[in-house]
Amino acid sequence: MSPELELAKQLIGAAGRVTVFTGAGISTESGIPDFRGPNGVWTRNPAAEKTATLQNYLADPDVRRLAWQNRLRSPAWDAQPNRGHRAIYELERQGRLNAVVTQNIDGLHQRAGHQPQHVIEVHGTMHWSRCWTCDDRRPMQETLQRVRAGEADPHCLACAARGETGVLKSDTVSFGQSLVPEVIDAAMQAAEECDVLLAAGSSLSVFPAANLVPRARASGAGVVIVNGEPTGMDRFADVVLLGPLGELLPELIGSTSP
Ligand code: NAD
Secondary structure (H helix, E strand, O other): OOHHHHHHHHHHHOOOOEEEEEOHHHOHHHOOOOOOOOOOHHHHOHHHHHHHEHHHHHHOHHHHHHHHHHHHOOHHHHOOOOHHHHHHHHHHHOOOEEEEEEOOOOOHHHHOOOOHHHEEEOOEEEEEEEEOOOOOEEEHHHHHHHHHOOOOOOEOHHHHHOOOOOEEEEEEOOEOOOOOHHHHHHHHHHHHOOOEEEEEOOOOOOOOHHHHHHHHHHOOOEEEEEEOOOOOOHHHOOEEEEOOHHHHHHHHHOOOOO
8 A cells, every 4th residue: 555545544544524525536437527637528629618608608599509418418317426426425424424515516426325415516416407587496307308309498487487588507507607605605614624625536726616625724624635637736735646536535435335
Protein backbone atom coordinates (compact mmCIF):
# COMPACT_ATOMS: atom_id res chain seq x y z
CA MET A 1 0.00 0.00 0.00
CA SER A 2 1.35 3.45 -0.90
CA PRO A 3 2.15 5.84 2.00
CA GLU A 4 -0.52 8.24 0.62
CA LEU A 5 -3.20 5.55 0.68
CA GLU A 6 -2.15 4.53 4.19
CA LEU A 7 -2.35 8.12 5.46
CA ALA A 8 -5.75 8.65 3.80
CA LYS A 9 -7.06 5.40 5.35
CA GLN A 10 -5.87 6.53 8.78
CA LEU A 11 -7.53 9.93 8.46
CA ILE A 12 -10.84 8.50 7.29
CA GLY A 13 -10.73 5.52 9.67
CA ALA A 14 -10.29 7.85 12.67
CA ALA A 15 -13.05 10.27 11.64
CA GLY A 16 -16.43 10.18 13.35
CA ARG A 17 -18.04 12.60 10.88
CA VAL A 18 -17.05 12.43 7.22
CA THR A 19 -18.45 14.80 4.62
CA VAL A 20 -18.06 13.47 1.08
CA PHE A 21 -18.00 15.91 -1.83
CA THR A 22 -18.46 14.32 -5.24
CA GLY A 23 -18.25 15.41 -8.86
CA ALA A 24 -18.98 13.89 -12.23
CA GLY A 25 -15.97 11.54 -11.94
CA ILE A 26 -17.79 9.32 -9.40
CA SER A 27 -20.35 8.42 -12.09
CA THR A 28 -18.13 7.80 -15.14
CA GLU A 29 -17.74 4.13 -14.12
CA SER A 30 -21.56 3.95 -14.27
CA GLY A 31 -21.39 5.03 -17.92
CA ILE A 32 -22.16 8.75 -17.49
CA PRO A 33 -19.39 10.89 -19.02
CA ASP A 34 -17.95 13.87 -17.11
CA PHE A 35 -17.36 17.30 -18.68
CA ARG A 36 -13.66 18.00 -18.25
CA GLY A 37 -11.94 14.64 -17.75
CA PRO A 38 -9.85 13.10 -20.56
CA ASN A 39 -13.01 11.62 -22.17
CA GLY A 40 -15.28 14.43 -21.02
CA VAL A 41 -18.16 15.77 -23.10
CA TRP A 42 -16.55 19.23 -23.37
CA THR A 43 -12.99 17.89 -23.77
CA ARG A 44 -14.19 16.08 -26.89
CA ASN A 45 -16.59 18.79 -28.10
CA PRO A 46 -15.87 22.25 -26.60
CA ALA A 47 -18.91 23.73 -28.44
CA ALA A 48 -21.22 21.56 -26.28
CA GLU A 49 -20.55 23.87 -23.32
CA LYS A 50 -22.89 26.41 -24.96
CA THR A 51 -26.02 24.33 -24.26
CA ALA A 52 -25.20 24.35 -20.54
CA THR A 53 -25.39 28.16 -20.27
CA LEU A 54 -28.67 29.60 -18.99
CA GLN A 55 -28.75 32.68 -21.22
CA ASN A 56 -28.34 30.57 -24.38
CA TYR A 57 -30.99 28.13 -23.19
CA LEU A 58 -33.59 30.82 -22.45
CA ALA A 59 -32.90 32.86 -25.59
CA ASP A 60 -32.55 30.21 -28.26
CA PRO A 61 -35.24 27.60 -29.10
CA ASP A 62 -32.66 25.62 -31.11
CA VAL A 63 -30.51 25.25 -27.99
CA ARG A 64 -33.57 24.04 -26.05
CA ARG A 65 -34.54 21.51 -28.76
CA LEU A 66 -31.01 20.12 -28.67
CA ALA A 67 -31.06 20.04 -24.86
CA TRP A 68 -34.35 18.05 -24.83
CA GLN A 69 -32.92 15.51 -27.28
CA ASN A 70 -29.81 15.20 -25.09
CA ARG A 71 -32.02 14.66 -22.02
CA LEU A 72 -33.99 11.96 -23.83
CA ARG A 73 -30.78 10.12 -24.74
CA SER A 74 -28.95 10.59 -21.43
CA PRO A 75 -27.12 7.44 -20.30
CA ALA A 76 -28.07 8.42 -16.74
CA TRP A 77 -31.62 7.00 -17.02
CA ASP A 78 -30.30 3.41 -17.14
CA ALA A 79 -27.19 3.92 -15.01
CA GLN A 80 -26.60 1.97 -11.81
CA PRO A 81 -24.46 3.00 -8.81
CA ASN A 82 -20.90 1.66 -9.03
CA ARG A 83 -18.32 0.53 -6.45
CA GLY A 84 -17.44 4.15 -5.66
CA HIS A 85 -21.04 5.10 -4.82
CA ARG A 86 -21.42 1.92 -2.77
CA ALA A 87 -18.22 2.60 -0.80
CA ILE A 88 -19.55 6.05 0.12
CA TYR A 89 -22.85 4.47 1.22
CA GLU A 90 -20.79 2.23 3.50
CA LEU A 91 -19.93 5.35 5.54
CA GLU A 92 -23.64 5.96 6.14
CA ARG A 93 -24.11 2.32 7.12
CA GLN A 94 -21.26 2.69 9.62
CA GLY A 95 -22.95 5.80 11.09
CA ARG A 96 -19.96 8.01 10.19
CA LEU A 97 -21.42 9.98 7.29
CA ASN A 98 -22.11 13.64 7.98
CA ALA A 99 -23.42 14.36 4.46
CA VAL A 100 -22.79 13.69 0.80
CA VAL A 101 -22.53 16.98 -1.06
CA THR A 102 -22.71 16.30 -4.76
CA GLN A 103 -22.34 18.40 -7.88
CA ASN A 104 -23.99 15.56 -9.77
CA ILE A 105 -27.52 15.68 -11.02
CA ASP A 106 -27.91 11.94 -11.72
CA GLY A 107 -29.39 10.75 -8.38
CA LEU A 108 -26.99 7.78 -8.16
CA HIS A 109 -26.04 8.42 -4.51
CA GLN A 110 -29.69 8.04 -3.51
CA ARG A 111 -29.94 4.90 -5.65
CA ALA A 112 -26.93 3.50 -3.78
CA GLY A 113 -29.05 3.60 -0.63
CA HIS A 114 -28.53 6.95 1.13
CA GLN A 115 -31.36 8.57 3.03
CA PRO A 116 -32.39 11.52 0.82
CA GLN A 117 -31.74 14.01 3.64
CA HIS A 118 -28.06 12.97 3.67
CA VAL A 119 -27.52 14.00 0.03
CA ILE A 120 -27.13 17.70 -0.77
CA GLU A 121 -27.44 18.27 -4.53
CA VAL A 122 -25.81 21.67 -5.03
CA HIS A 123 -26.45 21.68 -8.79
CA GLY A 124 -29.97 20.26 -8.64
CA THR A 125 -31.43 17.12 -10.18
CA MET A 126 -32.19 15.89 -13.69
CA HIS A 127 -35.10 13.83 -12.36
CA TRP A 128 -37.45 16.82 -12.28
CA SER A 129 -38.33 19.59 -14.72
CA ARG A 130 -39.05 23.14 -13.57
CA CYS A 131 -40.75 26.12 -15.20
CA TRP A 132 -38.50 29.15 -15.46
CA THR A 133 -41.54 31.48 -15.12
CA CYS A 134 -43.77 29.95 -12.40
CA ASP A 135 -41.49 27.30 -10.79
CA ASP A 136 -44.01 24.49 -11.46
CA ARG A 137 -42.05 21.26 -10.86
CA ARG A 138 -42.93 17.88 -12.37
CA PRO A 139 -41.20 14.51 -12.74
CA MET A 140 -38.84 14.74 -15.71
CA GLN A 141 -40.21 11.53 -17.20
CA GLU A 142 -43.64 13.16 -17.62
CA THR A 143 -42.06 16.01 -19.58
CA LEU A 144 -39.87 13.67 -21.62
CA GLN A 145 -43.00 11.75 -22.58
CA ARG A 146 -44.24 14.95 -24.24
CA VAL A 147 -40.95 15.25 -26.14
CA ARG A 148 -41.29 11.64 -27.32
CA ALA A 149 -44.84 12.44 -28.43
CA GLY A 150 -43.52 15.21 -30.72
CA GLU A 151 -43.16 18.43 -28.67
CA ALA A 152 -39.58 19.42 -29.54
CA ASP A 153 -39.53 22.27 -26.99
CA PRO A 154 -42.31 21.58 -24.44
CA HIS A 155 -43.62 24.56 -22.51
CA CYS A 156 -45.09 24.77 -19.02
CA LEU A 157 -48.60 23.31 -18.68
CA ALA A 158 -49.39 25.36 -15.54
CA CYS A 159 -48.53 28.59 -17.38
CA ALA A 160 -50.51 27.47 -20.44
CA ALA A 161 -53.62 26.99 -18.24
CA ARG A 162 -53.36 30.70 -17.40
CA GLY A 163 -52.82 31.65 -21.04
CA GLU A 164 -49.11 32.32 -20.45
CA THR A 165 -45.90 30.80 -21.80
CA GLY A 166 -43.25 29.33 -19.51
CA VAL A 167 -39.93 27.85 -20.61
CA LEU A 168 -39.22 24.41 -19.10
CA LYS A 169 -35.79 23.26 -18.09
CA SER A 170 -34.41 20.39 -16.04
CA ASP A 171 -34.29 21.30 -12.34
CA THR A 172 -30.52 21.73 -12.49
CA VAL A 173 -28.28 24.74 -12.05
CA SER A 174 -26.96 25.84 -15.44
CA PHE A 175 -23.89 27.99 -15.90
CA GLY A 176 -24.99 31.61 -15.39
CA GLN A 177 -27.74 30.52 -12.99
CA SER A 178 -27.66 31.25 -9.26
CA LEU A 179 -27.38 28.42 -6.80
CA VAL A 180 -30.21 27.93 -4.29
CA PRO A 181 -28.89 29.84 -1.22
CA GLU A 182 -30.21 27.38 1.40
CA VAL A 183 -28.68 24.45 -0.47
CA ILE A 184 -25.19 25.94 -0.84
CA ASP A 185 -25.36 27.14 2.80
CA ALA A 186 -26.16 23.58 3.93
CA ALA A 187 -23.23 22.32 1.83
CA MET A 188 -20.80 24.82 3.35
CA GLN A 189 -22.03 23.92 6.83
CA ALA A 190 -21.48 20.23 6.09
CA ALA A 191 -17.89 21.08 5.11
CA GLU A 192 -17.32 23.10 8.26
CA GLU A 193 -18.72 20.59 10.77
CA CYS A 194 -16.90 17.43 9.67
CA ASP A 195 -13.71 15.77 10.90
CA VAL A 196 -12.66 14.89 7.35
CA LEU A 197 -13.78 16.12 3.95
CA LEU A 198 -13.36 13.48 1.24
CA ALA A 199 -13.54 15.07 -2.24
CA ALA A 200 -13.93 12.48 -5.01
CA GLY A 201 -14.18 12.74 -8.78
CA SER A 202 -14.23 16.48 -9.25
CA SER A 203 -11.86 18.79 -11.10
CA LEU A 204 -12.76 21.22 -8.25
CA SER A 205 -13.00 24.02 -10.78
CA VAL A 206 -16.72 24.92 -10.55
CA PHE A 207 -17.43 27.66 -8.01
CA PRO A 208 -18.72 28.30 -5.43
CA ALA A 209 -19.04 24.52 -4.83
CA ALA A 210 -15.27 23.98 -5.03
CA ASN A 211 -14.88 26.36 -2.08
CA LEU A 212 -16.03 23.52 0.18
CA VAL A 213 -12.44 22.31 0.20
CA PRO A 214 -10.77 25.46 1.60
CA ARG A 215 -13.79 25.93 3.94
CA ALA A 216 -13.26 22.50 5.44
CA ARG A 217 -9.55 23.11 5.76
CA ALA A 218 -10.07 26.48 7.47
CA SER A 219 -12.43 24.80 9.97
CA GLY A 220 -9.71 22.35 10.98
CA ALA A 221 -11.01 19.30 9.11
CA GLY A 222 -8.66 16.85 7.42
CA VAL A 223 -8.93 16.92 3.62
CA VAL A 224 -8.52 13.91 1.33
CA ILE A 225 -8.83 14.39 -2.43
CA VAL A 226 -9.26 11.38 -4.73
CA ASN A 227 -9.35 11.99 -8.47
CA GLY A 228 -8.02 10.71 -11.77
CA GLU A 229 -5.86 13.80 -12.27
CA PRO A 230 -4.60 16.75 -10.17
CA THR A 231 -7.23 19.31 -9.12
CA GLY A 232 -7.15 23.05 -8.54
CA MET A 233 -7.54 22.46 -4.77
CA ASP A 234 -4.76 19.94 -4.14
CA ARG A 235 -2.79 22.46 -2.09
CA PHE A 236 -5.50 22.37 0.62
CA ALA A 237 -5.36 18.58 1.00
CA ASP A 238 -3.55 16.48 3.61
CA VAL A 239 -3.34 13.78 1.00
CA VAL A 240 -4.14 13.48 -2.72
CA LEU A 241 -4.75 10.06 -4.26
CA LEU A 242 -4.66 9.69 -8.03
CA GLY A 243 -6.42 6.74 -9.66
CA PRO A 244 -9.78 5.17 -10.49
CA LEU A 245 -12.44 5.85 -7.85
CA GLY A 246 -14.03 2.42 -8.22
CA GLU A 247 -10.77 0.92 -6.89
CA LEU A 248 -9.57 3.60 -4.50
CA LEU A 249 -12.79 4.39 -2.58
CA PRO A 250 -13.52 0.78 -1.50
CA GLU A 251 -9.89 0.46 -0.35
CA LEU A 252 -10.07 3.76 1.49
CA ILE A 253 -13.39 3.22 3.23
CA GLY A 254 -13.08 -0.50 3.77
CA SER A 255 -16.15 -1.53 1.80
CA THR A 256 -16.31 -5.26 1.22
CA SER A 257 -19.17 -5.33 -1.31
CA PRO A 258 -18.14 -6.20 -4.92
P1 NAD B 1 -15.55 17.64 -14.11
O1 NAD B 1 -16.00 17.05 -15.40
O2 NAD B 1 -15.08 19.03 -14.10
O3 NAD B 1 -14.37 16.75 -13.45
C1 NAD B 1 -14.49 15.37 -13.29
C2 NAD B 1 -13.14 14.85 -12.78
O4 NAD B 1 -13.30 13.48 -12.48
C3 NAD B 1 -12.01 14.98 -13.78
O5 NAD B 1 -10.92 15.64 -13.16
C4 NAD B 1 -11.66 13.52 -14.15
O6 NAD B 1 -10.28 13.31 -14.34
C5 NAD B 1 -12.15 12.79 -12.92
N1 NAD B 1 -12.57 11.40 -13.21
C6 NAD B 1 -13.43 10.97 -14.18
N2 NAD B 1 -13.63 9.64 -14.07
C7 NAD B 1 -12.88 9.22 -13.01
C8 NAD B 1 -12.67 7.96 -12.39
N3 NAD B 1 -13.28 6.85 -12.83
N4 NAD B 1 -11.82 7.89 -11.34
C9 NAD B 1 -11.18 8.99 -10.89
N5 NAD B 1 -11.36 10.22 -11.41
C10 NAD B 1 -12.21 10.34 -12.47
O7 NAD B 1 -16.75 17.39 -13.11
P2 NAD B 1 -17.25 18.25 -11.89
O8 NAD B 1 -16.07 18.73 -11.09
O9 NAD B 1 -18.31 17.50 -11.24
O10 NAD B 1 -17.92 19.54 -12.54
C11 NAD B 1 -18.70 19.50 -13.71
C12 NAD B 1 -20.14 19.94 -13.56
O11 NAD B 1 -20.86 19.10 -14.43
C13 NAD B 1 -20.76 19.71 -12.22
O12 NAD B 1 -21.28 20.91 -11.83
C14 NAD B 1 -21.89 18.70 -12.42
O13 NAD B 1 -23.12 19.28 -12.02
C15 NAD B 1 -22.01 18.50 -13.89
N6 NAD B 1 -22.04 17.10 -14.39
C16 NAD B 1 -22.72 16.13 -13.71
C17 NAD B 1 -22.75 14.83 -14.21
C18 NAD B 1 -23.50 13.79 -13.42
O14 NAD B 1 -24.50 14.11 -12.76
N7 NAD B 1 -23.07 12.51 -13.47
C19 NAD B 1 -22.06 14.49 -15.37
C20 NAD B 1 -21.38 15.52 -16.06
C21 NAD B 1 -21.36 16.80 -15.54
